[in-house]
Amino acid sequence: MNQTYCPCPKCSRPRTKVVLTNRSTNEITIRRRWCPACGHRWYSIQHPEIAVRDSQIRWKGSNARFTSTDPLALADL
Numbered sequence: 001m002n003q004t005y006c007p008c009p010k011c012s013r014p015r016t017k018v019v020l021t022n023r024s025t026n027e028i029t030i031r032r033r034w035c036p037a038c039g040h041r042w043y044s045i046q047h048p049e050i051a052v053r054d055s056q057i058r059w060k061g062s063n064a065r066f067t068s069t070d071p072l073a074l075a076d077l
Contacts, residue, residue, distance in 0.1 A: 006031075006033060006044050008033075008035035008037065008038060008040055009040070009042060010035065010038050010040040011035060011037050011038040011040065013035055013036075013037040013038070016033050016034065016035045016036070017033065017034045017035075017036060018031050018032070018033055018034075019032050019033065019034050019041075020032035027048040028045060028046070028047055028048070029045070029046040029048075030043060030044075030045055030046075031043065031044045031045075031046070
């Protein structure tokens with residue numbers, strides 16, 4: 001399971017609660033979060049993941065580089 005943790009920006013507690021989730025028309029997820037430790041509330045934004053072909057990624061050492069300059073090239077996967 002892919003799990004994203006969003007620590008509290010006020011007290012840095014790693015585990016927080018999601019109290020509301022909305023998705024925009026362009027698939028950006030906006031979450032209202034709450035920290036049970038300090039009571040702080042804030043919003044977080046999660047952008048959709050984009051699949052790329054293996055041939056579009058080049059590794060050099062520990063760094064990855066995307067080789068295509070055309071973002072629409074991803075559409076025909």
